[in-house]
Amino acid sequence: MTPGASSSRSPAPPEDRDAPVIAVDCNGADLGPGEVAAGAAIAAGRGARVLLFGPAAELGEPSPGVEIVDAPVSIAKAEDPVAAVRSTPQASIVRAAQAVAEGRAQALVCAGGTGAALAAGTFNIKRARGIYRPALAIPLPVPHHPVTLLDVGANAETRREHMVQFAFMGAALARTVLGVQRPRVGLLSNGEEATRGSALVLETYAELHERAGAGIDAFEFIGNVEGGDVVSGRADVIVTDGFTGNVALKLMEGVSQTMLGAVREAAMSSRRAKLGGALLRGALRGFRDEIDPEASGGAYLLGLRRLGVVPHGRFTRAGFAQAILRAERGAREDIVAQTHDALEQAGALRRSPVSAPDASLRQTG
Amino acid sequence: MTPGASSSRSPAPPEDRDAPVIAVDCNGADLGPGEVAAGAAIAAGRGARVLLFGPAAELGEPSPGVEIVDAPVSIAKAEDPVAAVRSTPQASIVRAAQAVAEGRAQALVCAGGTGAALAAGTFNIKRARGIYRPALAIPLPVPHHPVTLLDVGANAETRREHMVQFAFMGAALARTVLGVQRPRVGLLSNGEEATRGSALVLETYAELHERAGAGIDAFEFIGNVEGGDVVSGRADVIVTDGFTGNVALKLMEGVSQTMLGAVREAAMSSRRAKLGGALLRGALRGFRDEIDPEASGGAYLLGLRRLGVVPHGRFTRAGFAQAILRAERGAREDIVAQTHDALEQAGALRRSPVSAPDASLRQTG
Numbered sequence: 001m002t003p004g005a006s007s008s009r010s011p012a013p014p015e016d017r018d019a020p021v022i023a024v025d026c027n028g029a030d031l032g033p034g035e036v037a038a039g040a041a042i043a044a045g046r047g048a049r050v051l052l053f054g055p056a057a058e059l060g061e062p063s064p065g066v067e068i069v070d071a072p073v074s075i076a077k078a079e080d081p082v083a084a085v086r087s088t089p090q091a092s093i094v095r096a097a098q099a100v101a102e103g104r105a106q107a108l109v110c111a112g113g114t115g116a117a118l119a120a121g122t123f124n125i126k127r128a129r130g131i132y133r134p135a136l137a138i139p140l141p142v143p144h145h146p147v148t149l150l151d152v153g154a155n156a157e158t159r160r161e162h163m164v165q166f167a168f169m170g171a172a173l174a175r176t177v178l179g180v181q182r183p184r185v186g187l188l189s190n191g192e193e194a195t196r197g198s199a200l201v202l203e204t205y206a207e208l209h210e211r212a213g214a215g216i217d218a219f220e221f222i223g224n225v226e227g228g229d230v231v232s233g234r235a236d237v238i239v240t241d242g243f244t245g246n247v248a249l250k251l252m253e254g255v256s257q258t259m260l261g262a263v264r265e266a267a268m269s270s271r272r273a274k275l276g277g278a279l280l281r282g283a284l285r286g287f288r289d290e291i292d293p294e295a296s297g298g299a300y301l302l303g304l305r306r307l308g309v310v311p312h313g314r315f316t317r318a319g320f321a322q323a324i325l326r327a328e329r330g331a332r333e334d335i336v337a338q339t340h341d342a343l344e345q346a347g348a349l350r351r352s353p354v355s356a357p358d359a360s361l362r363q364t365g
Numbered sequence: 366m367t368p369g370a371s372s373s374r375s376p377a378p379p380e381d382r383d384a385p386v387i388a389v390d391c392n393g394a395d396l397g398p399g400e401v402a403a404g405a406a407i408a409a410g411r412g413a414r415v416l417l418f419g420p421a422a423e424l425g426e427p428s429p430g431v432e433i434v435d436a437p438v439s440i441a442k443a444e445d446p447v448a449a450v451r452s453t454p455q456a457s458i459v460r461a462a463q464a465v466a467e468g469r470a471q472a473l474v475c476a477g478g479t480g481a482a483l484a485a486g487t488f489n490i491k492r493a494r495g496i497y498r499p500a501l502a503i504p505l506p507v508p509h510h511p512v513t514l515l516d517v518g519a520n521a522e523t524r525r526e527h528m529v530q531f532a533f534m535g536a537a538l539a540r541t542v543l544g545v546q547r548p549r550v551g552l553l554s555n556g557e558e559a560t561r562g563s564a565l566v567l568e569t570y571a572e573l574h575e576r577a578g579a580g581i582d583a584f585e586f587i588g589n590v591e592g593g594d595v596v597s598g599r600a601d602v603i604v605t606d607g608f609t610g611n612v613a614l615k616l617m618e619g620v621s622q623t624m625l626g627a628v629r630e631a632a633m634s635s636r637r638a639k640l641g642g643a644l645l646r647g648a649l650r651g652f653r654d655e656i657d658p659e660a661s662g663g664a665y666l667l668g669l670r671r672l673g674v675v676p677h678g679r680f681t682r683a684g685f686a687q688a689i690l691r692a693e694r695g696a697r698e699d700i701v702a703q704t705h706d707a708l709e710q711a712g713a714l715r716r717s718p719v720s721a722p723d724a725s726l727r728q729t730g
Contacts, residue, residue, distance in 0.1 A: 143627050153555055156563055190518055190611035198521055198608045227615030231623045243563045244609055246555035250592030251613055252620050258596045259624040262508050266648040276644025283631040283638035291627075 019049050020331035022324050023096040023105035026054030028076025028112025030314045033058045036111045039320025040066050046321075048328050051105050053092040071095045076112030076313070085119040093117065097124035100306045107327040108301075108308040111320065117301055117310045118154055125304045128336050130349030133162050134303035135242070136310075137173055138249055139296035143287060145233030148174055149188075151242040152249045152299065158241035161350070163187075163204040164211075168342050169302040170237035171219035176333035177300070177307075177326050186225030186235035188244060196224060200241060211346060218342035256291070294319030297326035307335050384414050385696035387689050388461040388470035391419025393441025393477025395679045398423045401476045404685025405431050411686075413693050416470050418457040436460045441477030441678075450484040458482065462489035465671050472692040473666075473673040476685065482666055482675045483519055490669045493701050495714030498527045499668035500607070501675075502538050503614055504661035508652060510598030513539055514553075516607040517614045517664065523606035526715070528552075528569040529576075533707050534667040535602035536584035541698035542665070542672075542691050551590035551600035553609060561589060565606060576711060583707035621656070659684030662691035672700050 024040055026033035037059040040050040044065030052059060056070035071092035078084035085094055093112050097120040099105045108125065110117035114136055122134060137150035150170045155162065167185050174183035187205055189197040194205055205224060212221040225235050230248065240248065267277025289295075294315050301308030307330040311323035343349045389405055391398035398419040405415040409430030417424060421435035436457035443449035450459055458477050462485040464470045473490065475482035479501055487499060502515035515535045520527065532550050539548035552570055554562040559570055570589060577586040590600050595613065605613065632642025654660075659680050666673030672695040676688035708714045 143623060156555055156561070188612060190521055190608050196521065198606075201608075227612040227617070228619035230616050231619040240612075241563075243555050243566075244612055247553060247592040247605075247609055247613060248616055251595050251616060252592075254593035254596040255617050255620045256624060258508060259621060262652045263628060263649070266652055267645055269648045272644050273648035276641045276646075276648070279637050279641025280632055280645060281641075283634045283641070284628070287627045287631055 019047060020106035020328050021049045021051055021104065022107050022109055022327045022331070023051045023099040024053065024109040024320075024324060025071075025093040025096040025112055025117075026052060026059060027071075027074035027092045028110070028116070028313050029320070031316065033111075034060060035315075035317050036320045037066075037068075038317035039315075039322075040324060042317060042321035043324035043328075046325060048324050050324060051096070051099055053096040053099075069095065069099075074112065075116055078116065081113070081115035081119045085116065085123055091116075091120075093120045094124065097121055101125050106331040107306050109320075109323050109327050110308065110310050111313060111315075113313060114153065114299055114301070114310045117308055121301055121304050121308050125306050125308070128303055128305045128340060130340060130343055130351075131169075131303040132159075132165055132350050134301060135162075135166050135169055136245075137170055137300040137302055139173075139178060139300075140230065140249075140252070141291045141293055141295060142231045142233070143290045145231065146178070146296070147230060147233075147235055148178065148183075148237045149230065149245055149249065150237070150239060150302070151245050153242050153246035154301075155242035158200065158243075160200065160203040160207060161348075163200065163239055163241065164207050164348055165303070165343060166239045167208060167221070167237070168218055168346065168348065169339050170239060172335050172339040172342060173300055173302060173330075174236050175218075176335040176338055177330045178296070180236045183219045183236040184222045184234070185219045185237045185239060186222045186229060188230075188238050188240035188248070189224035189226065192224050192226060194223065204239070211348075216346060218346070294322060297323035300326075300330075302335075302339070305336060307331060384412060385471035385693050386414045386416055386469065387472050387474055387692045387696070388416045388464040389418065389474045389685075389689060390436075390458040390461040390477055390482075391417060391424060392436075392439035392457045393475070393481070393678050394685070396681065398476075399425060400680075400682050401685045402431075402433075403682035404680075404687075405689060407682060407686035408689035408693075411690060413689050415689060416461070416464055418461040418464075434460065434464075439477065440481055443481065446478070446480035446484045450481065450488055456481075456485075458485045459489065462486055466490050471696040472671050474685075474688050474692050475673065475675050476678060476680075478678060479518065479664055479666070479675045482673055486666055486669050486673050490671050490673070493668055493670045493705060495705060495708055495716075496534075496668040497524075497530055497715050499666060500527075500531050500534055501610075502535055502665040502667055504538075504543060504665075505595065505614075505617065506656045506658050506660060507596045507598070508655045510596065511543070511661070512595060512598075512600055513543065513548075513602045514595065514610055514614065515602070515604060515665075515667070516610050518607050518611035519666075520607035523565065523608075525565065525568040525572060526713075528565065528604055528606065529572050529713055530668070530708060531604045532573060532586070532602070533583055533711065533713065534704050535604060537700050537704040537707060538665055538667060538695075539601050540583075541700040541703055542695045543661070545601045548584045548601040549587045549599070550584045550602045550604060551587045551594060553595075553603050553605035553613070554589035554591065557589050557591060559588065569604070576713075581711060583711070659687060662688035665691075665695075667700075667704070670701060672696060 026036035033054040041063035053071040055072035075084035075091040101124040135151035174180040298311035309327040391401040402424040406428035418436040420437035440449035440456040500516035539545040663676035
């Protein structure tokens, strides 16, 4: 493929003609856009149909099932993603989001960071009908007990009705994309008792508890959970505000890295320790696989009219492939419709007129 | 010592006649009250003077420098510590707190949990003059980078003026008890930029930033820090609200235990791995020592008229000894007066009439 080439569609295998198309922004990956394209090729090999946005010159020849759109402009490193999205319509993430908004693709995958994905998604794909706020959800690779935490940073200020919707959104993700039949949803608090929590948590608890009493089909509400329950396996989904969720996520990453670094350091400290580390390496591999963040595809952007997936910029092709396959699964299972139906059944949709689907052109949520 | 014996004072060595007396509640320790008494003996051997409250029959013979007060009633496991403190004046923690309130001791150490210590301390020792709210501070044993986090759970709802005082209280702890000359104080947020944070964080940032511009002697304000900075070494003290702090503390404990457990599990999974684990064990010992929570004595109850220290119930005698020695250091260096002076100099004392020094009956100065 030569620079400037804009499209070179290879038809998907006949059996996948109805498969959702996934719009993928290649810019922003640490290993370069080519690594994302390589991930797309892997996903396409498993039947995915991909629309790839990025610098065509760096993306190589398209595989069957992959279409390349030359979109070399990147805003992945922009300090202010909202401003960058507004001012750069030719940016790859904006074009990818537009493809989803216009129905040329059914889900968005963005290697360029959550800020850009959130801004481009909100402006172009827009909030789903009846949703107050989009949220970022992270499936955490906890050994033996994977758990999805949301919101991890889309909203610094959160209200009760947002939190209640996050519970439904997180449950729909766990069910449709992660394969948990009836997710157990907990509310992150500073104690398990119903009386513990910030004002926001107390209000949210009261509403979810009342709804659970009346019957919630979409998930099982297990009440308050504590910080330690992020790794205890008590919950499949943990709901919190974007401030606490962001602090918790970064703390968890920091503690994990510090502990692994300390073990690694110890295993380099003497010949004896080096030998011990070498003998232990094989046994630790299973653990490393289990805590591999690439396995779940990245962060999920929920609450828009289509699903967004944001693999981490440091992922390899395997992680990008996984992100694309998860996005496809979410689109196939129609996570947006499932979320909407569950919220409608529970009477938890936003009712104000401004939430009508065509009410806003450039709303910021 | 026989049951019912009430006191058997052994005089402190002459050179320690002016040393502060530390009131210690022995009830609530996992290893039993005798383990706390053993810790007191170790501390007394290093010059501490201790007033020990607990079941005399289980505390053994008092060492020199240790006086035993028979107080067998324990409320350490009470579900509602506030109610238990009110209804049980004979409880060991209440009697220990009263000894501090009446000036028979100059600091409180409580093996029976933070809830009981907070309730008994607040009711008996009372808030220090000009302080809005007591706070719980935890020195976290991060390898190479110890950091003190507060509030970790004394207050689920926190206001700006509380947070500002927490910064001064945490800095005074780091200086007087932990030996950090000019602590770097950070504000926990969902991003480093001054524009990031909940409404509470934005308000607190603005006030601390303004104060820092005018000059703060007590500490260096380094602005917002993220969850990962709890382990990065950027700050000596990290200020947050009691809700976020509690979630962060429990999450950190959970992640650490999960990681250590996974490494241990891997090291038991085969003969080869067992041999590797055995060879690595010595090298990991230094790391284990560094992350030993007993080394810093436990949690600190700040904002009362005297210092409180709450060692974890699972501590051994070494940890209880450390708690007593840290409490003595805090009393000697007069952390309460240092906090007050710094807040007064900064004009950050509470001015409302209810904070006047004669508002309560059991004040100790």
